[in-house]
Amino acid sequence: MKQFLEGATSIAKTVALCRPGVIAAYPITPQTHIPEELSSLIANGELKAEIVNVESEHSAASCILGASATGVRVYSSTSSQGLLLMAEVIFNIAGLRLPVVMCCVNRAVSAPINIWNDQQDIMSVRDSGAILFFAENIQEACDLHIQAFKLAEDPEVMLPVIVNIDGFVLSHGYEAVELPSQELVDKFLPPYNPIYKLDPENPLTFGALVGPEWYMETRYAIHHTMLNEVKSKIPKIAEEFTKMFGRKSYGFYEEYYLEDADTVYVTFGSLSGPIKDTIDRLREKNEKVGLLRIITYRPFPAEIGRILSKFNRVIVLEKDISLGHTGGLYSDIVTSVYNYAQNSGISKLPKISGYICGLGGRDVSLEEIEQLYTEKEIFSSKFIGINEKNLGSYI
Amino acid sequence: MIDEKILFTPGHTACAGCGQSLAARLVIDAAGPNTIVVNNTGCLEVFSTGYPYTSWRVPFIHSLFENAAAVASGIEKALKYLGKTDVNVIAQAGDGGFADIGFQAFSGLWERGHNVLSICYDNEAYMNTGIQRSGTSPVGANTGTSPVGRNSYGNITWKKNLIDIALAHRCSYIATATICYPVDLQNKVKKAIKIKGAKFIYIFAPCPLGWGYDPSLSIKIAELAVETGLFPLIEYENGVLTKVKKLKELKPIEEFLKLQKRFQHLFQEENKHLLQIWEDFIKVNVEKYQILEKSN
């Protein structure tokens, strides 16, 4: 039944329904309500799980690494500096092929320290081998968590999944949320029972030193898994979820008013909301505009190149920047469109503009979003709403 | 053939005469097959699990350089969740992996009182990367990053005291051990794994390559460390000192130092003052642990 719940709380309640065995908890604004809620569920007997109050995020990720390797379903969550501190462990978890599920409540990265929302943090582990989902709203964040466990633990996948939600905007916001029953989640999500684990009955060695003759195949295998097994299972799991839970789940991406569009916005996360509002307003003035909302960022769905190649103009809007280059999403989209073009032989390429907005929690207004629609010039990484007064020279 | 009971088998690529490979085998043979070992990156991990070879006959996991203690806490909790609390969990590392980069995770493991046996193999420097000073390198040790030179007598600080740090964490059992008393070492492991909560065994693990002595002398060097009062053999149970290996008299520290290349320069005139630092440290040990038998 529908409840009006805070984002972090609803994620924690959803995770509890997924029956994690070991949870690592470490505080960092703005994700802390998730471990807090999980702790209270355990304290009140509503969740039978072991929670470990570790002494750092590096240890949080390491703790669930160990528990997962012992054959137990695990969970943890973090933000910003915590994710960066976990970075080497996330690469390690993916390399060890452990199906760890985590939530990253996206927040700006220091310095300067800033506790508000943007998506620079997750970009630090974009290449780690972890599957990356982005939720637009709280309901989707919960639904993606349930699907994340199923996907991660599939014997043909066995890779970590990180569900990303916008810090404060979604973690601290309240929305109407439908929490499924335990029976329904149990039906959808089979228990986690891996073949290879730390078990004295069958002693195995994990984490050996692997030399040049073998190492490259381990990376190829993860890449191949991402582009094949994961790619094929995401839509299937989303479909199965939609049927069983009665709520639409999109899998790779959501297409909003793309059928007859001429110009299309592309983004991920909660920024999609104000863009949809802008599209609705422009549609009232018969503007042929739509939105392609990316939900699965890694593996990066190759069809995005095909979908976007038929438009005249593409406006990529994102809350991260690879300093000295462009936004992460922008560079992936241009690559994907160009790859599709050179393989399909289409001659006319869309104009693709990249905009950086909302860093460090700065709000992005509908006007600013709409103003991009009429912008003629093409940019690869234009910052929106920069306040010149804050800029100067070193001396 | 190699007997089944050996849980750390030959075929590893440690240097001949390695104190740490001996200690590691003694530990796991004593802990027994119902044990999961978590190991930080370091010599022991590198020379015992170079793919496609592993010397381990028990479940073993290596993740990173500084997280064995955190990985172990996850394993212990997973075993608890699975109702398999009879399985022993060992979190182990060399001195760098334990006292420096992995220190925070071990502090957390102890503070939370996980039912895990922590083991530090102290060879007094980062050996896997080719002998660089660590937080437990003694004063004067000549290493790659604390070299002896015109303006340097080698390492300038004294060893981080892991025993007192463990005491401060209220570990339920703390003991020191070394390879020249293998049975004592194994008895302490067997005792520790039966005790609930955070257990810590601190093992003096001589390293022929890093310390500069002939591989056959690893046992001799360990013996001298004990007999000079440098490395007291002690046991604490719930914070109370319950056992100390007594000595009739102390051998001069020079006997220990002169066998090792890393200390040769301490015998030069301008470095003689450093020997005093060693003697002072030993005096503290002798006093604190009452090492010398009272001649009544």
Place this chain on the structure above:
Amino acid sequence: MFAKMILPSATGLKNKTGSWRMGKKPKFLHKNCTGCRMCYLICPEGCVSGSKKNYDANLDYCKGCGMCVEICPVKDIIMVEE
């Protein structure tokens, strides 16, 4: 797809490190051995085995470090040329 790097137990036994010896190997004389097992206990390779008063080093693995020679209380082990 997996490139499984998880190892089954003790595959290291296939790596014969005996070739590391630099020309000398331990010889167990079996003359005045008292069966104290110290050689078995302190071998860093764990390749000394035997029972009662009859112990030997497995030369497939022995690296010739000589620790058994040093530890033997009755000098019943000596190093000899290969």
Place this chain on the structure above:
Amino acid sequence: MKEIIIFARAGQGAITTAQILGSALVKIGKHAYAFPHFGAARMGAPMNAFLRYGDKPIRLRTRIKIADYAIVVDETLFESQNVVNSLKEKAICIINSQKDYTPYGKKIISIPANRISQEITGKIFANTVLLGAFCVVDSDIKIEILYEAIKERFKGKVLEANLKLAEAGYNWAKDNVSV
């Protein structure tokens, strides 16, 4: 371009040997690239060092599988490290040994480096003896230039010993080796 493999155990000075040879070659205007077998080598573990040199800059960085020359510092490695199959047809290999390797069908020359080294220093420093001998085997490398390279690498008593070792290796090879 010429390629040399040095077969040794960790701690036997293979990398120093490659480095000294390389620096000697650079002194006579050649381009050289000396590199160790990358890996966590432990005392006693078999390992290699490599050297490529030639008239053009060396840009090839891969391991050398089949070489023009080989220096085997520890003869116990001859079998296990498959030295014979690491040699080109016309390759010349010098090995620290007193055994006869002609039955192996390739030009493998035994140099009693251990004995020579013990006579001079009472200890075994085979690689410098082999370095001296190598000057007879590889005409590109002149003994005088090798001495200069050794002078840059060592100091004091160690330098004196190494110069004598190299000279002894050179003289022995001049009298006993026909290339």
